Amino acid sequence: MRVREDGLVVAINATLLSWTGLARSQVVGRRFDVLCTLPTRILLQTHLLPLLMGSGRGDELHLTLRGADGAPLPVLANAERRALPEGVVIDWLVLPMRQRHRFEQELLDARRAADAANAAKSEFLSLMSHELRTPLNAIIGFTRILHKSPTVASDARARDFLARVEANGRHLLALINQLLDLTRIEAGHDEPELAGTDVVALVREVVARLEGQPRAPGVALVVEARDGLAPIVTDAVRLSQVVVNLVGNALKFTHAGAVAVVVVDDGRLPVAIEVRDTGIGIPADRLEAIFSPFEQAERGTSRRYGGTGLGLAIARVTCARLGMTLTVRSTVSEGTTFRVDLPTSPTAP
Amino acid sequence: MPPDIVRRNHVRVSGRGTRPLVFAHGFGCDQRMWRFVAPAFEATHKVVLFDYVGAGRSDAAAWSATRYASLDGYAADLVEVLDALDLRDAIVVGHSVSAMVAVLAASRAPERIAALAMIGPSPRYLDELPDYRGGFAADDVHGLLAAMDHNYLGWASSLAPMVMANAERPELAGELAESFCSTDPVMARAFATATFLGDNRRHLAAVRVPTLVMQCTDDLIAPDFVGAYVHERIAGSRLVRLQATGHCPHMSHPTEVIAVLSDFLGDAAAS
Numbered sequence: 001m002r003v004r005e006d007g008l009v010v011a012i013n014a015t016l017l018s019w020t021g022l023a024r025s026q027v028v029g030r031r032f033d034v035l036c037t038l039p040t041r042i043l044l045q046t047h048l049l050p051l052l053m054g055s056g057r058g059d060e061l062h063l064t065l066r067g068a069d070g071a072p073l074p075v076l077a078n079a080e081r082r083a084l085p086e087g088v089v090i091d092w093l094v095l096p097m098r099q100r101h102r103f104e105q106e107l108l109d110a111r112r113a114a115d116a117a118n119a120a121k122s123e124f125l126s127l128m129s130h131e132l133r134t135p136l137n138a139i140i141g142f143t144r145i146l147h148k149s150p151t152v153a154s155d156a157r158a159r160d161f162l163a164r165v166e167a168n169g170r171h172l173l174a175l176i177n178q179l180l181d182l183t184r185i186e187a188g189h190d191e192p193e194l195a196g197t198d199v200v201a202l203v204r205e206v207v208a209r210l211e212g213q214p215r216a217p218g219v220a221l222v223v224e225a226r227d228g229l230a231p232i233v234t235d236a237v238r239l240s241q242v243v244v245n246l247v248g249n250a251l252k253f254t255h256a257g258a259v260a261v262v263v264v265d266d267g268r269l270p271v272a273i274e275v276r277d278t279g280i281g282i283p284a285d286r287l288e289a290i291f292s293p294f295e296q297a298e299r300g301t302s303r304r305y306g307g308t309g310l311g312l313a314i315a316r317v318t319c320a321r322l323g324m325t326l327t328v329r330s331t332v333s334e335g336t337t338f339r340v341d342l343p344t345s346p347t348a349p
Numbered sequence: 350m351p352p353d354i355v356r357r358n359h360v361r362v363s364g365r366g367t368r369p370l371v372f373a374h375g376f377g378c379d380q381r382m383w384r385f386v387a388p389a390f391e392a393t394h395k396v397v398l399f400d401y402v403g404a405g406r407s408d409a410a411a412w413s414a415t416r417y418a419s420l421d422g423y424a425a426d427l428v429e430v431l432d433a434l435d436l437r438d439a440i441v442v443g444h445s446v447s448a449m450v451a452v453l454a455a456s457r458a459p460e461r462i463a464a465l466a467m468i469g470p471s472p473r474y475l476d477e478l479p480d481y482r483g484g485f486a487a488d489d490v491h492g493l494l495a496a497m498d499h500n501y502l503g504w505a506s507s508l509a510p511m512v513m514a515n516a517e518r519p520e521l522a523g524e525l526a527e528s529f530c531s532t533d534p535v536m537a538r539a540f541a542t543a544t545f546l547g548d549n550r551r552h553l554a555a556v557r558v559p560t561l562v563m564q565c566t567d568d569l570i571a572p573d574f575v576g577a578y579v580h581e582r583i584a585g586s587r588l589v590r591l592q593a594t595g596h597c598p599h600m601s602h603p604t605e606v607i608a609v610l611s612d613f614l615g616d617a618a619a620s
Contacts, residue, residue: 033569037492
């Protein structure tokens with residue numbers, strides 16, 4: 001189909017004409033919009049024609065014609081503007097795409113359904129977490145009170161049982177809190193609070209806090225960082241949580257050697273935080289899985305080492321929210337390095 | 350000037366004149382719609398271009414579903430741009446729905462807006478038969494909104510960035526490597542709703558500033574009846590029927606638009 005710059009149809013071929021069910025005389029000499037449904041007319045007027053006038057061509061444009069049977073006919077069109085001796089024209093090449101349109105529609109519907117199901121899942125998790133926390137806090141609270149009762153104080157067996165009840169209650173509470181964190185972050189309900197942050201000071205503070213955490217005898221915990229680096233803009237509390245998680249893990253899985261927290265810099269700015277350990281390592285085929293909720297490198301790890309299996313999942317989504325990337329490299333029995341690449345711009349997260 | 354508004358609305362100021370001339374784009378593309386017209390006024394005016402939040406290179410993070418659910422939100426954008434640049438007695442050139450946005454802005458900030466130039470304005474796109482013929486039946490508009498909801502690909506991928514060679518206007522190649530019509534479907538739908546379902550007819554009588562109404566030939570979006578209606582309801586307005594056809598004469602027939610606008614600006618300056 002050839003259309004003048006002012007939108008009047010100059011020529012149209014028999015095939016396209018047959019799709020529309022119109023006579024040639026009803027189309028030639030009239031605005032080509034008459035072929036289209038109203039939404040397409042608006043799309044044409046407000047978006048596509050300005051684009052064509054500015055750019056000279058449009059590829060794979062989705063339009064809807066009024067079909068001969070009265071039903072909308074989705075088509076794919078390429079348009080090209082040409083300067084001819086008799087004036088500027090736009091040549092349109094039009095292909096029907098009913099079938100493809102239906103596939104696209106099904107895909108979109110499926111995606112919408114999946115998104116909705118995922119949102120419902122997060123909503124359910126967050127609701128359940130709240131519901132679970134309340135009775136659990138009562139269990140932990142009353143266990144503590146029982147500890148102080150004279151009958152329990154004099155009974156070693158009862159004390160031991162109560163301690164187990166409390167420890168398990170706390171573990172469950174930590175799990176639920178982390179689940180809540182994860183769903184909140186995934187739902188985007190946590191606005192980062194951005195401020196200038198001294199990364200080296202932050203790392204030193206985290207390490208000082210973890211000095212007292214139980215670890216294998218002889219395992220050293222060291223910080224390698226250069227002083228005097230410029231601050232970066234980020235959410236210090238969230239970044240601390242990530243570093244606490246990584247260092248805590250490293251201490252847990254290292255039986256000999258050292259855990260080093262390294263602030264990598266470019267001479268002026270910190271560019272990454274690395275947590276290097278000489279621990280048990282992670283098999284190559286498990287390296288990505290550890291970032292999925294409830295995964296640890298090996299089944300049974302949880303029983304041996306404790307932990308909820310949510311820490312790294314939270315660390316990764318937190319990093320993503322802060323414009324950082326969390327990656328890992330590891331060699332089994334030699335050690336593991338987690339690396340947080342910090343945002344490159346000093347002013348933006 | 351406050352950098353946040355300038356950044357938020359991607360405000361661009363040029364020109365050697367002092368009288369502010371502000372170009373407001375309509376539903377669809379962005380400030381680059383004005384690129385064949387705006388430069389013609391740089392010798393005589395302070396030319397201001399901006400994108401509404403949700404369009405063009407505006408800061409999408411500043412978009413909110415409630416603020417931009419009605420034209421008031423877009424009018425607030427315009428007033429905030431005028432405030433940010435501390436412009437007084439500006440002439441606002443509004444395309445399509447932006448003509449009504451400018452009307453709302455003029456009643457909010459009368460000290461900032463001294464004249465209105467409207468291209469294809471419409472205060473009400475829906476028909477209110479028998480007295481008012483906006484050009485669209487309610488079913489049409491709901492069909493449009495449903496199409497935007499269900500036909501995400503039809504809207505979004507048609508507007509995907511295209512790198513194109515333009516033999517006629519090679520100077521545009523770089524600028525247009527990035528599509529100036531690319532649109533977030535959610536934001537575009539909100540703008541379409543505010544545009545096509547709004548009724549701003551009652552605001553026309555309140556316009557007290559010199560007003561130019563440019564009406565295109567064969568405009569399917571803002572038909573002739575509507576241009577005449579706007580002209581009748583704004584006391585002292587001037588109606589000019591353009592030779593230009595379609596809905597975007599500033600893209601398709603810039604020379605005519607420049608001539609009509611220059612004429613109006615000359616008179617506005619004299620008054």
